[in-house]
Amino acid sequence: xxFGLSQEQTLLQDSVNRFLNEQVPLDEVRKVATxxxxxxxxxxxxxxxxxxxxxxxxxKGGVGLGAVEAAIISELLGYHVTPSPFISSAIMAPIALAxxxxxxxxxxxxxxxxxxxxxxxxxxxxxxxxxxxxxNKLSGLSLFALDIDADYYLVATNDQQLYLVAADxxxxxxxxTIDLTRTTCELVFDNTAAELISNDTEDxxxxxxxxxxxxAADTLGAGQNMIDQAVSYAKEREQFDRPIASFQxxxxxxxxxxxxxxxxxxxxxYAAHAYDHLPEETRLTTCHTxxxxxxxxxxxxxxxxxxxxxxxxxxxxxxxxxxxxxxFNRQLLGSPELLRQQAAKLQGLAA
Amino acid sequence: MDLxxxxxxxxxxxxxxxxxxxxxxxxxxxRSNAAAAKQWQKTxxxxxxxxxxxxxxxxxxxxxxxxxxxxxxxxxxxxxxIQGGMGGQGISMLVPTLLEVGNEEQKLKFVKPTIEGDMVxxxxxxxxxxxxxxxxxxxxxxxxxxxWVINGQKIWTSTAHLADWIFCLVRTEPDAKKHHGxxxxxxxxxxxxxxxxxLVDMTGVANFNEVFFTDVxxxxxxxxxxxxxxxxxxxxxxxxxxxxxxxxxxxxxxxNSLIELMQKETIAGEKAIDHPVFRDRLMxxxxxxxxxxxxxMRILSSRLxxxxxxxxxxxxxxxxxxxxxxDLEGLAIDVLGELGLAYGDNEYTRNNGTWQSxxxxxxxxxxxxxxxxxxxxxxxxxxxxxxxxxxPAQ
Numbered sequence: 143x144x145f146g147l148s149q150e151q152t153l154l155q156d157s158v159n160r161f162l163n164e165q166v167p168l169d170e171v172r173k174v175a176t177x178x179x180x181x182x183x184x185x186x187x188x189x190x191x192x193x194x195x196x197x198x199x200x201x202k203g204g205v206g207l208g209a210v211e212a213a214i215i216s217e218l219l220g221y222h223v224t225p226s227p228f229i230s231s232a233i234m235a236p237i238a239l240a241x242x243x244x245x246x247x248x249x250x251x252x253x254x255x256x257x258x259x260x261x262x263x264x265x266x267x268x269x270x271x272x273x274x275x276x277x278n279k280l281s282g283l284s285l286f287a288l289d290i291d292a293d294y295y296l297v298a299t300n301d302q303q304l305y306l307v308a309a310d311x312x313x314x315x316x317x318x319t320i321d322l323t324r325t326t327c328e329l330v331f332d333n334t335a336a337e338l339i340s341n342d343t344e345d346x347x348x349x350x351x352x353x354x355x356x357x358a359a360d361t362l363g364a365g366q367n368m369i370d371q372a373v374s375y376a377k378e379r380e381q382f383d384r385p386i387a388s389f390q391x392x393x394x395x396x397x398x399x400x401x402x403x404x405x406x407x408x409x410x411x412y413a414a415h416a417y418d419h420l421p422e423e424t425r426l427t428t429c430h431t432x433x434x435x436x437x438x439x440x441x442x443x444x445x446x447x448x449x450x451x452x453x454x455x456x457x458x459x460x461x462x463x464x465x466x467x468x469x470f471n472r473q474l475l476g477s478p479e480l481l482r483q484q485a486a487k488l489q490g491l492a493a
Numbered sequence: 494m495d496l497x498x499x500x501x502x503x504x505x506x507x508x509x510x511x512x513x514x515x516x517x518x519x520x521x522x523x524r525s526n527a528a529a530a531k532q533w534q535k536t537x538x539x540x541x542x543x544x545x546x547x548x549x550x551x552x553x554x555x556x557x558x559x560x561x562x563x564x565x566x567x568x569x570x571x572x573x574x575i576q577g578g579m580g581g582q583g584i585s586m587l588v589p590t591l592l593e594v595g596n597e598e599q600k601l602k603f604v605k606p607t608i609e610g611d612m613v614x615x616x617x618x619x620x621x622x623x624x625x626x627x628x629x630x631x632x633x634x635x636x637x638x639x640x641w642v643i644n645g646q647k648i649w650t651s652t653a654h655l656a657d658w659i660f661c662l663v664r665t666e667p668d669a670k671k672h673h674g675x676x677x678x679x680x681x682x683x684x685x686x687x688x689x690x691x692l693v694d695m696t697g698v699a700n701f702n703e704v705f706f707t708d709v710x711x712x713x714x715x716x717x718x719x720x721x722x723x724x725x726x727x728x729x730x731x732x733x734x735x736x737x738x739x740x741x742x743x744x745x746x747x748x749n750s751l752i753e754l755m756q757k758e759t760i761a762g763e764k765a766i767d768h769p770v771f772r773d774r775l776m777x778x779x780x781x782x783x784x785x786x787x788x789x790m791r792i793l794s795s796r797l798x799x800x801x802x803x804x805x806x807x808x809x810x811x812x813x814x815x816x817x818x819x820d821l822e823g824l825a826i827d828v829l830g831e832l833g834l835a836y837g838d839n840e841y842t843r844n845n846g847t848w849q850s851x852x853x854x855x856x857x858x859x860x861x862x863x864x865x866x867x868x869x870x871x872x873x874x875x876x877x878x879x880x881x882x883x884x885p886a887q
Contacts, residue, residue, distance in 0.1 A: 143496045143561060145787075145794035146801040165675045210494055256611035295768035373877050374594035388880040390870065396877055397869035401809040408806065427783070483769075491752070491766055491775075 145411065146240040154207075154215050161191060162222040168460050169208070174225040175322035175463070180291060181225035185400035189253025194232045203238075203251040209352060213414040220363030220471075223430065225323045225465045229356040230259040230288040230296075234485040238296055239295055239302055242339050246294070258292030258309070260284040260329055261350060262304045273299045273331060277328055278338060280305055280331040286474070290316050297329070297336065301400055302343040303335040321470035323463060350475060352417055354432040358473040359410045361439040362403065362470075364464045368446035369399045375450050386449075395445050402438040407480065426488045433481035436472040443468045496790070498561050505562055509569040512540060520575040521846055540686035542566050543578020547592065552605025560580050560796055571742055582651065583614030584820040587660050595754045603658075603679070615682070617647040617661030617704060618727065625867050628724060629663075629670045629719035632706060634663040634678060636713065641665070641678060643686075649861065653689050653702035656682050657754060664764045666721045682712040696853045697837070738862050739814020740784035744821060747851070748782055751775065751825050754843065778821050785813060788814040805876045809868040812868035817860045860884050 147155065197212050198204020212233050221227055235257035237245055249255035256386055261425050263273045263284055274284040280297060287295055293313065299307045313330040332376070341398065379419045386392045403465035413431040416423045443465045447454035454461050472478065486492035503515070519536065521529045537543040538554055547553020556562070566716060570577035578584075588607055591599055606612035620728075623630035632645025643663055656683050666674035682689075686709035691699035720728045755766040755775060765771055789805050797802035825848040826833035835842040836849050859865050873879040 143498050144798050144801075145790045146494075146798060146803075149494075177685060310690065340789035377879065384883060385880060387873075388882055390866075390882060393873035393877075393879050394866065394869040395811075395873035395880060400805065400872055400876060401812050401869075404805050404809050405784035405813065408783045408791040411494065412787040412790070415496065419494075419496075430776075430780040430783050432778070434784055437777070437780075459611070460499065479773060482773050485776050486772050491756075492769075493773060 145408070147210075151211060151214060156216065158188075158191060158193065158215055158218050159221075159438070160183050161187060162218060162224055166222060166325050168223070168463070169459065171223050171225060171291040171323060171463060180367050181227070181325075182291070184224060185253060185256075188226060188228070194253040195251035196232055197248055198236050198251045198394040199240075202396055203248040203357070204207070207477070209355065209414040209417040210411060212352070213355060213410050216356040216359035217363035217410065220290075220360030220365075220467065221321050221474075223364065223365045223367075223467050226302060227258075227289045227292065229353055229360070230292070231256045231357050232351045233356050234259050234353045235296055237308070237352055238339060238345060239389050243337075251478065255294070256285050256288035256289060256292045257306075258327070259349075259353065260287035260295050261346075261353070261475060262286050264298035264346060265301060266480055273297060273301050274301075275303060275305060275336065275338075277337055277424075278331045280307060280336045281333055282331050284329040284331070286317055286326040288324070288326060288474075290314070290327045296327060296349070302346040303341045304339040304346050304349070306339050307336045308336060310334055315463060319470060320466040323467055324470060330447065347425070351428045353475050354428050354481075355410065355413045355417060357415065358406075358432045358435040361435050361468050361471045362406050362410050364467045365399075365403050365406070365435075365439045365442040368442050368461065368464045368468075369396065369403060371459075371464075372396060372399070372446035372449035375453075379451075392449060394473050395449055399442045399445050403442055406431075406435045406438055429481040429488065430486040431474075432476065433485070434476040436468075436478045436481075438473060439468040495865065498565070502561055502565060503564055506565050509542070510573075512542065513569060513573045514577060517573070517575055519718075522576075528608075530576075530579070532589065533576060534608075534610050537578050542570070543792075544584075544588075547588070547604060551592070551600050551628055551813065552608055560793065564793060566727050567742070571746065576755070579608075579610050581613065582616045582660075583612065583658075587614050587850070590660075590726060590729060591717065593729060598714075599679070599717065611657045612658060613652065615650050615659050615702075615704075617651045617659045620646060621648050625864060628675065630662055630664060630675065632661070632663050634665050634711070636665075636675065637710075639713045641711045641713060642717075643678070643680075643706045643711060644847035645706050647704040648692070648701070649708075650689075650702045650704045651700060653704050654691060654699070658682060659704070660857075661729055662723050665714065665723075669721055672724045673721050674728075677723035677726040678711055679715045679717065680709070684709050685712065686710070688862065694853075694857065696850050697856075699751050700854075700857075702706060710858040728792065737812035738858055739785070739812070741782055741789050741814060741817075742816050743813065744782050745786065747818065747821055748765040748775075748779060751778075751821060751828075754825060755828055758832075759826075760830070771828050772825070774824050778817070778824060781813075781820075785810070785817065788813075805872075808872050808876045812865050812872070813863065815855060816865065819852065819859060820853040822855055826852055 143478045152463045166184055167395050174181050180238055192205050193215060195204040200206040209347050219226060231250055236250055239247055246255055263271050271283045273280055273284055289325050293309050315328045319326055363424045376392050377385050381384050409431045413427045416427045430467060447461055450461060453459050521533050522870045541554040541556055544553040545556045546558045549555035584607060588604055591603060620630050634643045636639040661678050662675050663678055664674050665676040673689060683744055686707045688705040690703045692701040754861055758765045759770055791806050792803045795801040829843060836846050874881055
């Protein structure tokens with residue numbers, strides 16, 4: 143029995159961590175966030191490390207690793223608030239397109255094809271959004287679809303059928319959100335030509351499950367960084383002639399954050415492992431993992447900002463990039479309340 | 494990641510299951526008497542299902558330590574709902590300590606009767622003036638001839654009124670620094686000069702006692718470890734106690750009872766489980782328990798695989814586990830509403846009043862064994878290397 147990262151997994155973690163530390167520090171993130179740059183150079187750098195190919199099978203041009211490795215990378219991207227289409231292009235799309243569009247999968251692996259994700263309407267459509275299919279045509283509106291720079295969108299209709307739509311066939315508008323490290327867009331479908339990828343809702347759900355695990359891992363990483371920053375700031379910052387880290391009020395905030403987040407690491411590992419190996423446990427574990435980590439993440443985001451005092455509130459320190467990233471992850475692909483409702487349904491505890 | 498225990502362990506699991514199936518009838522229930530409980534304990538020891546790794550020379554089963562086997566036994570007994578090995582402070586805390594630091598004579602004399610349930614122990618640690626700051630304890634022992642003479646007072650002493658013996662921290666070196674002046678003594682509760690006063694707690698039961706010592710004379714050799722080493726001796730089991738107090742498996746079994754309750758109880762004619770707010774609170778707890786169970790798996794794995802570090806994961810268990818249990822018991826009371834208030838002799842009481850008594854008892858555990866605030870100090874100081882609070886100028 144071994145419930146922990148293997149040596150190979152730790153090596154992967156170290157090499158990607160080194161790249162992000164050196165090549166995509168907060169200053170680089172700011173450039174993408176303030177639209178001086180887009181995330182293409184970052185994605186190219188990650189492609190050289192094989193990240194877009196991570197979970198794609200070797201015979202399809204990929205690295206052939208699994209959900210645990212994907213979660214390790216997602217955690218790191220959250221830790222460094224890295225702008226990238228990792229969750230959509232590298233993880234959700236290859237799962238959904240496997241055996242359907244292997245030609246595209248080879249291009250995804252090479253980092254030359256980006257696939258956006260438009261799943262919101264199949265989970266809980268908001269405002270006037272909603273997507274329906276008739277023949278091989280889509281109509282309706284999708285909101286907060288991931289990735290403004292995608293070449294294709296994987297679109298889930300209200301009844302959870304999966305379609306692939308070319309970006310140039312659809313009307314696309316940028317949607318600003320609090321999280322400037324990600325891009326989202328509005329997609330307007332007007333009898334738009336689309337390719338049916340699957341009308342089996344299980345295929346939609348498999349892609350959704352892994353997306354949720356990745357968002358949970360991203361929050362885990364972002365939360366860990368916020369704790370690290372808070373602890374380190376508290377050790378340096380002096381008030382009343384002593385480091386504020388020596389005040390119990392501050393120490394206890396840090397202890398509470400740690401006590402909340404530490405079990406989340408095991409939860410992400412387990413959910414990712416279950417995704418590949420324990421199919422009967424996957425969905426319930428996934429719902430609880432994303433819901434629980436979203437709650438802990440919210441607490442960490444608020445508390446670590448408070449530990450920084452006024453500086454935490456400024457753009458100067460940039461803590462808000464993590465705060466907003468955690469906030470974004472919480473709502474995307476299912477908010478905690480919705481996930482807990484689904485968890486209850488899965489156990490026959492709700493109609 | 495490999496979550497399976499492997500084929501040889503699955504064979505072992507089958508053996509445990511078979512034993513449980515074949516012996517279910519002789520297992521004691523809450524209505525059984527003490528003799529039946531002791532008989533069951535002997536059966537469990539003979540078959541290696543408790544005191545498993547204690548050498549047979551000291552009355553145990555004498556198996557090689559194997560964390561996974563112990564885990565499988567715990568899982569199967571918990572799953573089947575039959576009584577596992579006895580607990581209590583003597584078995585869970587003193588015996589591991591004696592096996593680690595006791596001398597041969599002490600092991601031979603105390604381990605066997607303790608694990609067989611013939612010798613019940615209480616723990617004399619806390620004092621009115623030494624709670625979170627336990628090392629400032631003042632109960633003292635002075636050497637007179639070849640005897641210790643003990644004077645002082647202990648508090649929060651569970652089962653002192655039932656105990657045959659006590660393991661007790663006393664100050665023997667008044668001139669040494671506070672952590673280095675303590676010794677760990679064992680003595681009979683029948684020794685003259687001991688007075689026990691029950692301490693009724695908020696549950697309405699005297700779970701605790703105050704224990705007073707007036708010129709209690711104890712043979713010099715009844716010390717564990719050397720003079721002045723009592724703090725180290727005691728600390729080796731405090732960590733053990735904290736692991737017990739946050740056990741997520743116990744929380745899971747309570748959660749299952751809570752689900753049953755919510756499926757049965759009605760609120761204005763509708764099942765409680767169909768009430769969206771209560772259901773959401775239930776699911777939140779289920780998520781928290783899931784997180785703690787996976788955290789526990791990680792701790793287990795770190796004990797099996799060299800190089801895996803789960804020290805932070807371990808430091809948070811007592812804090813998270815006890816707070817979680819308190820919240821869980823509290824939800825049941827909220828679900829029941831006024832019915833949740835029923836306590837004592839009331840025909841409407843649910844689950845024998847355990848939701849209320851556990852809600853209070855778990856608060857006791859949040860405070861006992863190192864309060865939640867002390868846990869947070871430990872997490873931040875040991876886990877995050879944050880500085881200690883400076884001492885006020887004298």
